[in-house]
Amino acid sequence: MEQDWIMGLIGGVLIGLGGAVYLLANGRIMGASGIIGGLVDGSGWSTAAERLSFLAGLLIIPALIVPFYKEVDTHLTSNLWVIAAAGILVGVGTRFANGCTSGHGVCGISRLSLRGIVATVMYILAGGLTVVLFRHVMGVI
Amino acid sequence: MRNLFALLAGSLFGAGLTVSGMVDTAKVQGWLDVFGNWDPTLAFVMGGAIIPMFVAWQLTRGRKPLVGGEFPPKPEARLGRNLVLGSVLFGAGWGLAGLCPGPSIASLTFNGIGGLVFVGSMALGMFAAPALRTTLDRAVPAE
Numbered sequence: 001m002e003q004d005w006i007m008g009l010i011g012g013v014l015i016g017l018g019g020a021v022y023l024l025a026n027g028r029i030m031g032a033s034g035i036i037g038g039l040v041d042g043s044g045w046s047t048a049a050e051r052l053s054f055l056a057g058l059l060i061i062p063a064l065i066v067p068f069y070k071e072v073d074t075h076l077t078s079n080l081w082v083i084a085a086a087g088i089l090v091g092v093g094t095r096f097a098n099g100c101t102s103g104h105g106v107c108g109i110s111r112l113s114l115r116g117i118v119a120t121v122m123y124i125l126a127g128g129l130t131v132v133l134f135r136h137v138m139g140v141i
Numbered sequence: 142m143r144n145l146f147a148l149l150a151g152s153l154f155g156a157g158l159t160v161s162g163m164v165d166t167a168k169v170q171g172w173l174d175v176f177g178n179w180d181p182t183l184a185f186v187m188g189g190a191i192i193p194m195f196v197a198w199q200l201t202r203g204r205k206p207l208v209g210g211e212f213p214p215k216p217e218a219r220l221g222r223n224l225v226l227g228s229v230l231f232g233a234g235w236g237l238a239g240l241c242p243g244p245s246i247a248s249l250t251f252n253g254i255g256g257l258v259f260v261g262s263m264a265l266g267m268f269a270a271p272a273l274r275t276t277l278d279r280a281v282p283a284e
Contacts, residue, residue, distance in 0.1 A: 004162060004168075004180075004182045005181065005182055005185045006185075007160055007161055007162060007182075008161045008162065008163075008182040008183070008184075008185035008186045008189065009161075009185045009186070009188070009189040010160055010161070010189065011156075011157040011158065011159070011160035011161020011162070011163065011186055011189065012157065012161055012185060012186035012187060012188060012189020012190040012191075012192075013157070013189040013190065013192065013193060014153050014154075014156050014157030014160060014161075015153070015154055015157035015158065015161070015186065015189070015190040016157075016189060016190035016191060016192055016193035016194045016197075017153050017157075017193050018149075018150045018151065018152070018153030018154035018157060019150070019154070019190065019193070019194045019197065020193045020194060020196070020197035021146055021149055021150040021153060022146070022147065022150035023194075023197050023198070023201065023206075023212070023213075024197055024200060024201070024204075024206065024207060025142075025143075025146035025149075025150075025206060025207040025208055026143055026146050026147060026150070026206055026207075026208055026210075027205075027206030027208070027209075027210045027211060027212050027213065028213070029213050030150060030154065032154075032241070032242035032243035032246065033241075033242040033267070036242055036246070036263075036264070036267065037267040037270070040264050040267040040268050041267060041268055041270070041271055043271075049143075049144050050143050050144055050147045051147070053144040053145070053147035053148040053151065054147040054148065054150055054151035054154075055151060055246060056148060056151060057147070057148045057149065057150065057151025057152035057153075057154070057155055058151040058152070058154050058155040058158075058243065058246045058247055059151075059155065059246055059247070059249055059250065060152075060155070061151075061152045061155035061156050061159070061247075062155045062156070062158065062159040062164065062247040062248065062250065062251075063250040063251065065156060065159045065160070066159065066250075066251050072251055073165070073167075074164055074165050074166055074167075074248050074251070074252050074256075075165055075166045075167035075239070076166050076238065076239070076240070076248075076252055076253070076255045076256065076259075077166075077238065077255065078255065080254070080255060080258050082237055082238060083238050083255050083258045083259050083262070084258055084259075084262040085234070085237060085262075086234040086235075086237035086238035086240065086259065086262075087234065087238070087240075087245075087258065087259040087260070087261065087262030087263040087265070087266060088234070088262045088263070088265060088266040089230050089231065089233050089234025089237065089266065090231055090234035090235060090238075090240070090241060090242065090245075090259075090263050090266065091234075091262065091263040091264060091265060091266020091267040091268075091269075091270065092227070092230055092266040092267070092269065092270050092273060093226075093227045093228065093229070093230030093231030093232070093233070093234060093266075094227065094231045094241075094242060094267070095227065095266070095267050095270030095271070095274070096223045096224075096226055096227025096230065096231075096270060096273075096274060097223065097224050097225075097226075097227025097228040097230075097231055098223075098224065098227070100231060100241050100242050100243070101235075101241045101242075101243065102154070102241075102242075102243050104228075105187060106187065106190045106191060106194055107194060108216065109187075109191055110190075110191045110194035110195040110197075110198055111194075111195075111198045111216065113216035114216070114218060114220065115216055115217060115218075115219075115220060115224055116216065118220055118224065118225070118228075119224055119225075119227075119228040120228075122224075122225055122228035122229055122232060123228040123229070123231050123232030123235060124173070124232065125232065126228065126229040126230075126231070126232025126233050126235075126236065127173045127232040127233070127235045127236035128173045128174070128175055128232075128236065129232075129233075129236070130173070130232065130233045130235075130236030130237055131170055131173040131174045131177075131236045132174065132175070132176055134236070134237060135170075135174060135177065136176055136177070141170070141237060
């Protein structure tokens with residue numbers, strides 16, 4: 001447990017390097033919801049190859065790393081209704097807000113964007129409230 | 142070249158999410174759960190990611206992207222209802238399942254049926270969002 005924060009920091013730097021490459025090489029903001037959303041609603045089909053290349057790396061590299069771990073448990077709930085509701089909320093919410101943890105959180109805060117900072121504060125507060133409500137009050141998750 | 146750089150960026154992102162433990166929904170919900178066994182890992186991940194990104198933004202000054210084109214314009218100062226409403230909805234979903242868009246793709250190959258259901262319903266929400274947004278803007282004009 002005590003080495004979790006070191007791995008978190010190392011992993012975080014890797015995430016930031018990914019964002020730096022996407023920005024400095026391609027001139028784009030590395031936002032996962034924007035990259036996926038543009039493919040889903042058609043608004044980003046003109047840059048589909050770039051988006052799909054990014055998602056290929058995002059999908060394949062973890063699949064290659066994970067076998068080296070002794071055990072991998074993502075602790076995802078088995079309640080598919082909760083998962084489906086969460087997925088819809090994340091899908092609609094990130095497109096309304098025009099960004100998620102990577103776009104607003106990592107890329108927005110690092111350029112001191114007011115929108116990125118406000119969005120991050122709002123989704124952390126909403127997320128915290130949701131966990132408290134659904135875990136400690138209702139006992140669903 | 143553009144696609145190769147995108148593949149590299151996605152690979153670094155995926156490696157970082159895996160190494161940091163952010164594909165583990167318990168770590169994400171543990172960070173959000175201030176009344177439970179609070180897990181500070183996510184703060185280190187965010188902090189670690191912001192360092193290279195901050196340097197990258199500084200390097201964009203007076204330069205062009207490597208493959209050509211322009212850097213993103215300055216961020217809008219206007220906040221707006223959709224930013225706040227969207228972030229609250231997103232945060233609620235993030236808390237419920239402990240997944241956000243990046244990690245949901247990164248963990249798709251080892252997250253079982255639940256991972257597929259999440260990405261499927263997230264795509265559904267993303268598909269419906271533009272129409273919902275238009276409807277809401279028409280019913281209750283934002284500003």
